[in-house]
Amino acid sequence: MxxxxxxxxxxxxxxxxxxxxxxxxxxxxxxxxxxxxxxxxxxxxxxxxxxxxxxxxxxxxxxxxxxxxQVALLKGRANYLCRHRLALASSMPHLPGLEAASGTKLATIEAWSQLTVTGDIGECEAVADSDPVWMAVTSTRENCLGVECPEYQGCHVASARRHAQASxxxxxxxxxxxxxxxxxxxxxxxxxxxxxxxxxxxxxxxxxxxxxxxGVRVGSRGVLNLTRDTLFELTRAGLLDASTRALVEAIESAVALISRALYGLAERVDWNQLPDIVLEGAADLSQALLDLIARLDNPALEEVAVKQCVRRAQEFTTRLQAVLEADDASGFRWAECGARGFSLEYTPFExxxxxxxxxxxxxxxxxxxxxxxxxxxxxxxxxxxxxxxxxxxxxxASPFDYQTQALLFTPRTLPEPADPQYTAAMIRAALPLVRAAGGRSFILFTSHRALSEGARYLKSVLTSQDTFPVLVQGDVPRDALLRRFRELGNAVLMGTSSFWEGVDVRGPALSLVVIDKLPFAPPDDPILRARLEGFKRDGRNPFMAYQVPQAILALKQGVGRLIRDSDDFGVVMLGDPRLHTRGYGRSFLKSLPPMTQTEDSAVAEAFLSDHIAGLAKTAQGSAA
Ligand code: SF4
CATH class of the missing domain: 3.40.50.300 (P-loop containing nucleotide triphosphate hydrolases)
Known part of the structure; x- marks a missing residue:
């Protein structure tokens, strides 16, 4: 390489x-x-x-x-303190939009700002990265004043960029x-x-x-940040009158109207299935932005920060228009709604x-x-x-000896994954292996629903002989869960996609990886549906051209959790019977590392028990 x-x-x-x-x-x-x-x-x-x-x-x-x-680590601008916004927040903490900037936290950030060289907010340990106060004292591409900023000379974002360009x-x-x-x-x-x-x-x-x-995206948070900043800058400049305030509020009302209309719908909704009121709300939003621009877009206006707000409003209008008028033959449109707001989006197929x-x-x-x-x-x-x-x-190829270190167990006996009994049957088939491994397992699911069902079922069938702890995703934050898994050394961790990638547990603490189903993306996702449409339009079979390869790559990631070192050993159990019954099953199997394969549970149990017994012997030998 x-x-x-x-x-x-x-x-x-x-x-x-x-x-x-x-x-x-x-x-x-x-x-x-x-x-x-x-x-x-x-x-x-x-x-x-x-x-x-x-x-x-x-x-x-x-x-x-x-x-x-010379090496530079460059992060997005949200990771750097904005000295201009810190100065504003400190001098006028009661202006609209700075409510999050509570006095004590602001004082801590101010004290740190005198010492920091990089302005990387990760250095300010006393205030968590996720604290909303950072929104008030970091910049976005939209609200940054660039070279017109009074703090430009000492700007941390500009300095990080300059350092990167010289590295x-x-x-x-x-x-x-x-x-x-x-x-x-x-x-x-x-x-x-x-x-x-x-x-x-x-x-x-x-x-x-x-x-x-x-693609193009218009998010409610971005628009509400704009209205907040506009009120802030107009108040600061002494330019906020009742009619301008009403124009800003009209934007907020349009955002609220769309939010209400999307409330209770799926997380992602296909454009064609959006209620008419969402499209009417989007048209209102566009008009309200244009009205505000017309009011503030005055060449005589000297306030740089207000002009910046006008530029942002213009950009939102352009993006919103682009989504509303996008060509459905070249991409797909949808609305995404969640606890933190909504977005209207267009993503090109290719x-x-x-x-x-x-x-x-x-x-x-x-x-x-x-x-x-x-x-x-x-x-x-x-x-x-x-x-x-x-x-x-x-x-x-990996240098690990997969033939010897790992065994792939693919039982033929489980029902079809669509069967309501599937998850329970999969857990029943996995349990003897979990016992043979003495815990030391990841049980990975392709959906949150299957995870809760699987976790409930496993806990209901465990006996007093089963002394291994069971950790379930969602009980504590992901990193803490992983830490506990490593420390315990004999735990069973049940999780979804966030444990399929980027997780590295070496040694016998992880000796069994069970994967519930072949990881095909959920067919009701509008982005996937639209992408598949794109393949059909090109005359290609979307299942074989896109869904199977994507699922194979995802499965390779999940299976890759098992063997992380030349001393590691273990079993991968893939319960999904489609590996045997569908033509594409072979493509999955051929893409995995070259593990010895078995359909016999007893062989997989013996593989695990022998290795675990070997570990115990080695431990006794070293103790003696
Ligand atoms: S140039 Fe932009 S990021 Fe830098 S201090 Fe000024 S507003 Fe903040």
């Missing part, structure tokens, strides 16, 4: 590498990256990997190679990279024009994030052309890597989605 990456960096080519668990893929791209001397952006899917690269892997590789490099290696996440690509700058200036290579780790997440990014255009725009190497990119040995599902169909591809 390192040689292939070095080659791609040398020739400024595109490369797609699937590197199995344990290959050391991070070092396999960092070593050639550092040796190349090129300016490189490394983009990750998760914050964890960003931190790991910056604090651990890059310093190690740089020291081992004797190549000091050899910049670590970002996929959202920030896409913001750069879509020219929706999240800070100041662009990163891509200065880069000679972009390396995307956890690249399997990239196509979905890209589809969101190249983003490959736009990503391709970015790749062609300038000489630059593009390296995509992840542990799960290929279906069987075919990369086209991934490369087609990211516009990299001509890229060189490489599959590097």
């Amino acid at each position: 390192a040689v292939a990456v070095a080659d791609a960096l040398e020739r400024l080519d595109a490369l797609v590498v699937e590197a199995g668990t344990g290959t050391g893929k991070t070092f396999a791209y960092l070593v050639p990256a550092l040796l190349s001397g090129r300016r490189i952006i490394v983009s990750t899917g998760t914050r964890n990997l960003q931190d790991q690269l910056y604090h651990r892997d890059l310093p190690v590789v740089s020291q081992a190679l004797g190549r000091p490099v 050899d290696i910049v670590i970002v996440n996929h959202h920030l990279l896409l913001a750069d690509m879509a020219l929706r700058e999240e800070g100041f200036g662009e990163l891509l024009p200065g880069a000679e290579a972009v390396i995307l780790d956890e690249a399997h997440q990239f196509p979905d994030i890209a589809a969101q990014f190249f 983003v490959a052309d736009r990503l391709r255009a970015q790749m062609d725009a300038r000489p630059c190497a593009w390296v995509y890597t992840s542990a799960t990119l290929a279906v069987d040995q075919d990369f086209s599902h991934f490369t087609d989605r990211v516009g990299a169909s001509t890229a060189r591809t490489l599959q590097v």
